[in-house]
Amino acid sequence: MLAQLLYQYQDQPGGLLPLLHAVQADFGYIPADAVPPIARAMQLSAAEVEGVISFYHDFRRQPAGRHTLHICRAESCQAAGGEALVAHLQARLGIEPGQSSADGELTVESVYCLGNCACSPALRIGDATHARVDIARLDALLDSLLESAS
Known part of the structure; x- marks a missing residue:
């Protein structure tokens, strides 16, 4: 190949x-x-x-998980609480951006603009962009992903 x-x-x-x-x-x-x-x-x-x-941040040196969550770390998302989302992801999943979960289900990647600044903080899972994400919504998205894995 x-x-x-x-x-x-x-x-x-x-x-x-x-x-x-x-x-x-x-x-x-x-x-x-x-x-x-x-x-x-x-x-x-x-x-x-x-x-x-x-x-280039798009290139991976290790296999990604079945799902990839791209979390925006640009200024607008940071100002709207994006760093709290990153901290919550780290606490809940035990992984940092750039890492994958032990079960191979989820990879978390930092990105530096999803082009959705008016609706910060934003993240993307697969091809779907999610706007104005708070911790409760992040948990709901994670629960949905992890339930689909079982």
């Missing part, structure tokens, strides 16, 4: 980002052992590829 992607993108100018997105789409993350062949195919150093992966 990786070899096919490398072949598809290796001759494209500026093809590294589309290649990394394709690798993540196929594998669910960018495996460490994929970096050297990606670097060779794109005629870059492994350090350059690692630099791009670490610069």
Whole structure:
């Protein structure tokens, strides 16, 4: 699967980002052992590829949970109580943004704007954006996700 992607993108100018997105789409993350062949195919150093992966927050270095919760940490959401939501997530789930639950059901990721500033604080679960989220609503969303897992 990786070899096919490398072949598809290796001759494209500026093809590294589309290649990394394709690798993540196929594998669910960018495996460490994929970096050297990606670097060779794109005629870059492994350090350059690692630099791009670490610069963009969308790229994962580990498999994500079955559900991903993106919590906005931008200024508007912070001012509206977003950091309290982050603290509640950490207390309830025992994980920090960038980590996945032990059962593999949920990954929490920080994002720095969901484009929903007028309705802060906001979070996204899958493709659904939730606005004006308070702790009670966050708990209801988590309960619904975790019930669907059992």
